């Protein structure tokens with residue numbers, strides 16, 4: 069079971085991540101509507117200090133494929149997580165520009181959203197609530213049987229993680245709000261959630 073801690077944006081968060089060693093760390097790149105957004109200079113400075121085994125994921129909402137490919141090909145990030153309205157054509161175009169992994173987040177509001185996720189050409193899909201980074205879960209009863217590996221996101225915290233892992237077998241958990249207190253990363257919550265997921 070993998071764990072991704074998303075939305076770090078301060079040097080002290082890098083310390084928390086290197087101490088706790090999740091599988092993935094996420095950066096909200098160039099999306100100022102989010103309180104977690106980092107610009108490209110901050111991204112380079114923070115990502116450059118993450119320990120090597122931890123995979124660095126850039127979360128992109130409305131960035132161009134060229135800009136995403138450039139930062140991936142500079143080896144600043146290992147993976148692009150597309151978290152906006154990017155369609156299949158966008159994924160294909162981005163794939164023509166980089167060899168790095170491409171993930172796609174799907175806002176799950178209906179069974180049709182799950183069918184789209186199932187058919188996606190992305191290397192990995194995330195099932196999330198609408199919006200992303202809201203701390204709210206979607207209706208998990210929609211999941212039923214989902215026939216490919218996925219990360220479960222949206223409102224994953226110390227209370228909800230044991231409940232969902234009792235019902236579902238995602239490849240991993242992706243969490244942002246659940247690791248924060250007053251909108252700042254909280255090292256105790258990060259440690260607890262990583263321990264919880266690894267004990268499954």
Ligand SMILES: O=C(O)c1ccccc1N[C@@H]1O[C@H](COP(=O)(O)O)[C@@H](O)[C@H]1O
Nearest residue numbers: 074102200201202203222223243244245
């Ligand atoms: O975190 C954000 O601010 C964000 C903004 C825009 C798109 C995606 C964003 N975050 C992603 O959403 C998941 C779930 O977040 P949460 O745990 O419900 O707060 C997060 O892990 C990011 O991948």
